[in-house]
Amino acid sequence: MKELFFWKVWSPSERRTTIAVLAAIILAIVLFLIKIIDPLGNAVRWNVLSEVSEINAAIDVLQIGTWQFSIHTPSQLVTESFMASVMETDLLSVRLFWIFTMAGISLILAALTTLSRFWYLAGMILLILFLAFCRLEILHVFGDQTKSFFLLTVILYGGISYYFHAFRTDLGISTRILSILGISAIVAALVTFGSSAAMPAFAAANYSYPVWMMLTALFLLISSTEIIAAWVWLSTAGAQRKGKGGLVNFIVISVLYLLVLLLVFLKNTRKIDWDVTLVSPVVLALLSGILGIWGFRKRADSTGGTMPFRSAGFWLYTGLFLIALSFSAFAAAAANDPVLEVLEDVVVQGQLAMGILFLFYILVNFYQLFQQGLAVHKVLYKPLRFGLTQTRLFGFAGVVILFSVQRLLPVNQSIAGYFNGLGDLHAATGEYTLAEQYYKLALQQEFQNHKSNYALASLAMRQGDNNAAAYYFRQSLLKNPSAQAYAGLGNILMSEKLFFDAVHSLQEGVGRFPESGELLNNLGMLYARTNVADSAYFYLEKAENNTARSEVPATNLLAILAKSAGPELLDSLTSGEKSYEYLSWQANWLAARNLKQQFSKTAYKSEALPEDSLLNVSSFAYLVNYAGNQARQDSTPAALLRKLPAKNPMLGTDLLLASIYPEFYSGNKLKALETLASWAAEDDEKSALYKKVLGHWFLQLGLYAQSIEAFSGVEGAEGTIGVAIANALQGNREVAVVLLDKLQENAPDTAIEQLKNTLFSGAKPKLPTDSLLAAAVRAPSRATIENAVRANPFDPQVITSASEFYRKQKQTSRAYRLVVDALRFNEYAPEIWAQYALLSLEQGLLSQAKEGEEKVKQYATPAGYQQFATRYQSMRALIEKQRAAF
Secondary structure (H helix, E strand, O other): OOOOOHHHHOOHHHHHHHHHHHHHHHHHHHHHHHHHHOHHHHHOOEEEEEEEEEEEEEEEEEEEOOEEEEEEEEEEEEEEEEEEOOOOOOHHHHHHHHHHHHHHHHHHHHHHOOOOHHHHHHHHHHHHHHHHHOOHHHHOOOOOOOOHHHHHHHHHHHHHHHHHHHHOOOOOHHHHHHHHHHHHHHHHHHHHHHOOOOOHHHHHHHHOHHHHHHHHHHHHHHOOOHHHHHHHHHHHOOOOOOOOHHHHHHHHHHHHHHHHHHHHHHHHOOOOOOOOOOOOHHHHHHHHHHHHHHHHHHHHHOOOOOOOHHHHHHHHHHHHHHHHHHHHHHHHHOOOHHHHHHHHHHHHHHHHHHHHHHHHHHHHHHHHHHHOOOOHHHHOOOOOOOOHHHHHHHHHHHHHHHHHHOOOHHHHHHHHHHHHHHHHHHHHOOOHHHHHHHHHHHHHHOOOOHHHHHHHHHHHHHOOOHHHHHHHHHHHOOOOOOHHHHHHHHHHHHHOOOHHHHHHHHHHHHHHOOOOHHHHHHHHHHHHHOOOHHHHHHHHHHHHOOOOOOHHHHHHHHHHHHHHOOHHHHHHHHHOOOOOOOHHHHHHHHHHHHHHOOOOOOOOOHHHOOOOOOOOHHHHHHHHHHHHHOOOOOOHHHHHHHOHHHOOHHHHHHHHHHHHHHHHHHOOHHHHHHHHHHHHHOOOOOHHHHHHHHHHHHHHOOOHHHHHHHHOOOOOHHHHHHHHHHHHHHOOHHHHHHHHHHHHHHOOOHHHHHHHHHHHOOOOEEOHHHHHHHHHHHOOOHHHHHHHHHHOOOOHHHHHHHHHHHHHOOOHHHHHHHHHHHHOOOOOOHHHHHHHHHHHHHOOOHHHHHHHHHHHHHHOOHHHHHHHHHHHHHHHHHHHHHHHHO
């Protein structure tokens, strides 16, 4: 435990600083792991492209005996495809990179101030060179292209470090680190508030790429032997062992480790085509880096005081560790695959070459100690024959040789990664031409790298050049194919109407990424567009089980099944256990319910309406389908949808039509009819639809003459059947027979014969008005009367009962208003005219009463008129007598 928590013997301030540094390393590791899991996913997002289409559903239904007359009106179906976004760097990752990097630089500088003069000066010279490589002048802190900021940075860092080194050697490491962190904060503030460059943090990170690349590679090489050193400790730690057990174990585990590295190297260099990545290089790099926190202590102690671990070695190592982690996370965040491949090569080839030499070093120096079962790990860095410096030099030479085997490809990739970073910078600032040039320079260094090709495809998509985008997407698939590139290529081919090429591209993508739900979904939707329903269903069902966003393929499944499924399957779709709160799925679910004529109560999703009232495809489809499906249950969409066309003019017609359904079925029927009648009178492309709906509503209300007039303007079978039914219910059976016989001649249909039998059997429509009127007559009250009037404000019996009720309640004006409203559409009902005449008399409107009396005489039967006249004449005589007396 003393070896594990070595800082416990340090001073309190050193212990606190050590814990803070280790906590920073843990956070940096977490950041790195988050970014390295899916590098391309950091820079390219999966977006969802939604499209809406219409499907005809029967919302208006009239039951006549065993026959159902319904008309088809549009419901909305949503279909969705995944679309890979253009490549963009997450700027939060840039800020985190600078936080950890500045902390690492501060640790390294603080460690340098504790070294001897020679090593301090050498370190400061390297620091100045690194700052020069950073090209700080591009930040324009003190004007365009001046060296002032570079000089100030050198003075600030050099001044405080020299002050600690030469004048305040008594100060502890914690004070030095905090002071240099303060200088780093000042430098960051100068850049933030004084730079005139666009996105200065991003610019500084990309222009200083070579510095962080070299420091990261240096750290990876420094820690490259730590795993083998750990094998030594594992084989010789504990009580002394007799015999060769420790040596055999060490050799076996070390050889296996080096063999794994060799196989990974051969795979990366395309010498073999085996999937032999038993252990990820990421794991090896992190393991060696973490082990080095303890292992570097022994290496520092072996320097004979040149680099004391407590005052310098620990802080130097952890500073490099932070820089390596933050730079690797930054490269992963930008999906800069050439840089990631270089770092992987440094890990694999560095540990392979350095490991082989280090194994030779151990066996040459400590073979006899192994045989004696001694704790070799305690003297690992105290060689007896072959020196540690020579081992490192030969190991580094081995790394160079392994790089040379690849024709210095890692060097070219490093340059390509640098140009990619500059391309990202200028793409982010909108300088697309300059960004394109940098990406093409990167391709000159490594033409197959995914980053450059995808970025160029992104630029081409921004500029609407589909041919160039398709070319670069194909190029990006050569070496490091991605599901995003396949999706991008497929979308472009579809936009160019190259269906079979798009299918081939997506099939190839699914072959390489069989678990990509996004590609499976897009391939299923391609088949759905050509009505290959079985293939579409297969891929969409597979996509639902292979993507985190399973609601998207589920939405598409609902859409294609709604278009092609039979009644039984639709029943299972609308009543199944699996459901999603996803708005697009809810919209399609409501459309399926409309198809099945299931109008039971369902909850409204308030999130469907954005705060700014600007509708997207999903919210539009949901609101329209909800208004139709819940028209009999919820009247609120009527007022809600009427307000939306002002913000959504392109959707205005559909929104207004949807709004009128809840108005008719749950709100003010008179208002709904007047509105729809005015639309039907206009000569536009939807006037036939309006007339069809209007005719059906008139049928439901028993206004057969008006229904005939409306349906007469509708071409096709629905219009003819509507006219025939209205005539039959009005008593004109001969006209109905002629119309239905003519329809049968043109298209023989047994359903027409069933309709004829139903109509001529004397069957009447089943309407909710009948039961509501019976309830009002049986137990007259305000509630029962209002329910009956709301169901049919034009029915003569309903209006008669209601007006009589209100007259008894001394609410003559209310009764009069009901009668006047009813006469707007039912002007041939003598019962309503009778009420009009009587109510006019009560209010002293004798001329209106006279008009009502004449209408009753015109439309009523003689017996009916005689019954009315008796009551009317007596009331009129009484009123005239009262007037004469007055």
